[in-house]
Amino acid sequence: MKKQTALMLMALGVLVAGHAMAGTDTTFGTVVTTLDNWMTGSMGKVFAIGSLGVGLAIGVVQQSIMSVVTGVAIALAGSIGPGVLAGIFTAVL
Known part of the structure; x- marks a missing residue:
């Protein structure tokens, strides 16, 4: 009985995993774009210079x-x- 349950759960896992693909969901696309622009833009440079300055001071x-x-x-x-x-x-892949 345990083998049947394990096989059923594995089959269900394979079916669910077939629908999950990285990067296809665009629900938070604008948030991701905004944060990416901040981190690679001028705000990211401010954080980088700030962390370097704090590290130098310490x-x-x-x-x-x-x-x-x-x-x-x-x-x-x-x-x-x-x-x-x-x-x-x-x-x-």
Whole structure:
């Protein structure tokens, strides 16, 4: 009985997964476009420069380079991250 239930659930999962495709839903398309434009535009540059500045300031106070590295990592993630995520969601196998 357990095997039959497991097979039924797997079959149902395959049927449901067949309808799920990354990047086909446009319900929040305007929100995604707006946030992408913000992060890759002037607002993203403000965050990048701000995080680098804060990292530099903390690095000077603590006399450690790790805060600067963290600031640079945040800046890179903010500027490159949206493009990477867009590539992941629009990828076609």
